[in-house]
Amino acid sequence: MSRAFFLSLLIFVLLLAGLTALRGALLALAIPLLLYLFYGLFFGPDKVQLEVHRTLSAERVSPQTPVLVTVSVVNRGDSLESLVLDDVLSPALSVENGSNHHLISLGKNKTFTFEYILRGPRGGYALDTVRVGASDHLGLLRNTQSIHTFGQLFVFPRVTRLKQIQIRPRRTRVYAGNIPARVGGSGVEFFGVRNYQQGDSPRAINWHISARHEELYSNEFQQERVADVGIILDGRQRSNIYAGGHSLFEHSVIAAAALADSFLAQGNRVGLLVYGQYLQWTWPGYGKLQREKILHSLSHAAPGSSQVFDGLQYLPTRMFPSESQIVLVSPLMDDDYLTLVRLRARGYQVMAVSPDPVAFEESFLPRQPEVRLAARVVRIERELMLKKIQRAGVQLIEWNVAQPFDQATRRAFGQRIQGSRL
Numbered sequence: 001m002s003r004a005f006f007l008s009l010l011i012f013v014l015l016l017a018g019l020t021a022l023r024g025a026l027l028a029l030a031i032p033l034l035l036y037l038f039y040g041l042f043f044g045p046d047k048v049q050l051e052v053h054r055t056l057s058a059e060r061v062s063p064q065t066p067v068l069v070t071v072s073v074v075n076r077g078d079s080l081e082s083l084v085l086d087d088v089l090s091p092a093l094s095v096e097n098g099s100n101h102h103l104i105s106l107g108k109n110k111t112f113t114f115e116y117i118l119r120g121p122r123g124g125y126a127l128d129t130v131r132v133g134a135s136d137h138l139g140l141l142r143n144t145q146s147i148h149t150f151g152q153l154f155v156f157p158r159v160t161r162l163k164q165i166q167i168r169p170r171r172t173r174v175y176a177g178n179i180p181a182r183v184g185g186s187g188v189e190f191f192g193v194r195n196y197q198q199g200d201s202p203r204a205i206n207w208h209i210s211a212r213h214e215e216l217y218s219n220e221f222q223q224e225r226v227a228d229v230g231i232i233l234d235g236r237q238r239s240n241i242y243a244g245g246h247s248l249f250e251h252s253v254i255a256a257a258a259l260a261d262s263f264l265a266q267g268n269r270v271g272l273l274v275y276g277q278y279l280q281w282t283w284p285g286y287g288k289l290q291r292e293k294i295l296h297s298l299s300h301a302a303p304g305s306s307q308v309f310d311g312l313q314y315l316p317t318r319m320f321p322s323e324s325q326i327v328l329v330s331p332l333m334d335d336d337y338l339t340l341v342r343l344r345a346r347g348y349q350v351m352a353v354s355p356d357p358v359a360f361e362e363s364f365l366p367r368q369p370e371v372r373l374a375a376r377v378v379r380i381e382r383e384l385m386l387k388k389i390q391r392a393g394v395q396l397i398e399w400n401v402a403q404p405f406d407q408a409t410r411r412a413f414g415q416r417i418q419g420s421r422l
């Protein structure tokens with residue numbers, strides 16, 4: 001029930017009671033209420049005609065980066081004695097400086113501009129509504145409406161710059177890149193020798209072998225090409241733990257963003273699959289546009305539970321080209337081993353990037369002997385599982401999230417290269 005209707009009803013009752021009982025006190029009591037009603041009807045807003053424009057200092061930022069929001073309101077209608085402005089924000093966003101709520105008076109063809117600074121966690125946010133409420137000074141009549149404007153803010157995950165990630169898929173594409181293709185041709189690494197063909201550069205002639213066989217032979221080098229890379233982000237609720245108000249899934253998102261950026265920078269064709277409550281698929285592509293698509297997808301990624309996708313056995317492998325490179329970003333569960341073995345058996349080259357859930361959870365627990373003992377037992381079980389996965393031919397990068405991700409990749413590839421030399 002509006003104030004004006006309730007006030008009109010009250011005045012009617014007082015006038016009816018005063019006339020019926022012939023009591024002037026009741027009639028006198030209705031007079032100030034009548035004046036109040038007439039004031040509101042005369043000075044109350046008839047129609048609100050506002051133009052709202054919003055600008056952001058940046059539309060794509062990293063988590064918790066300050067963003068300056070500027071809102072301009074122009075009154076194209078009658079003067080408004082009391083105007084409430086509320087720039088509607090997502091609950092996840094926080095206002096750091098200034099305010100998105102204002103109470104003002106705005107004359108005809110006048111402009112009011114306000115600014116505030118907000119920040120927020122990873123995600124995509126729509127800034128498309130300004131709620132306005134116009135009324136007289138006494139607040140009797142109020143005209144409330146929502147004005148839709150254009151505005152959006154994407155908070156992308158932080159992208160860690162990585163050095164070249166070494167992958168060796170069984171099949172590569174025809175375009176030149178950085179991945180050895182196991183095919184002879186133009187390249188850097190020596191591949192073999194073949195009979196000299198007309199048009200070969202004299203520098204490619206192997207004079208030692210040619211002198212031994214009394215005919216010309218040319219050196220052949222290993223071609224370097226690009227490959228198909230599929231990144232799978234594990235968004236299952238049961239594998240991504242929460243501790244101390246933090247989620248291990250956020251670190252998995254950071255790793256997926258860094259890997260996608262590195263593979264795309266090498267010229268590869270990269271796709272992304274978020275495997276959680278449902279399947280969120282980003283079709284494979286090249287270059288900066290594909291990087292933008294993947295970051296958009298990662299900004300909206302969230303863990304969830306599903307009876308269908310509770311395990312990795314339902315991975316839609318048909319989405320990935322045969323004999324391509326698959327990179328799984330997951331804390332890894334015990335029952336994930338069979339799925340990784342099946343991927344290897346189908347010809348995929350598999351890399352598992354595993355944020356360490358034991359170290360992550362232990363860092364938020366009290367340092368007590370019981371906690372250390374439990375963590376040691378769980379860590380031993382995890383190490384046995386990881387060694388089992390490595391013996392299946394899966395390339396593994398274990399990441400203690402207390403350290404930067406680039407250090408984990410450097411350490412993993414450094415150890416692998418050093419071991420191959422032995």
